Amino acid sequence: MEASKASARYQRIQPRKLRIALDMIRGLRVNESLDIMSQAHTKGAKIVLKVLHAAIANAVDKGESMKVEPDHLFVQNAWVDGGPVTKRFRPRAMGRATRILKRTSHLTIVLGMDESEAEEA
Template identity: 30%
Template sequence: MSKALLKFVRLSPTKARLIARQIQGMSAELAIASLEFTPNKAARVLSKVVASAVANGSLDAKSALIVSCRVDAGPVLRRSIPRAKGRATAIRKPTSHVFVEVAEGKEMKSSKSHKKNQAEGK
């Protein structure tokens, strides 16, 4: 089992978690391929972290399985922007810590239609 961790990346944790949930349980090769065509900053960041986790374990991307993909909130950079009448409002620039764990194994995650068919007993 190999791991990769990227800390203090300027990315909203809530937006990154949407992408992280999609790739959990996928094979690393399939996850990287799907992230490549996702038009999102979080997808680009997660793709690099998954590739790093595979390289850290000297694994083959086809046989590597994403066991865990977690995005935690990092510190928030606080900035201010001038407003009318001499006031200022705060701007929050969130950061994230991205953690990916990869292991050798078969693909567990299947398509939604396959899961639906299994639930219906087809």
């Protein structure tokens, strides 16, 4: 089976914060990744969990003829790209203003099949 992927675009979270959540699951099995993300109490973990569920559904749907089991899937690759930045200004002392950058992220998760376990099944 070829890799299946899912993505979420224009998520209103900084890419730096989302990368922290992704670093925890990259290369792990899907079941372990779901456990880790459901225990992490961050905004990034919720977004990653949602995309992970979508990637699992895509893999099962794509591999219906092969009867893909979610137990045999692992996180092959996961990355975050920066999205568009919205700029806001906050008034400061003495007539000045400072810029506030509201960053967005594009998240992509690619799932692969563990070949050794797939052959046994």
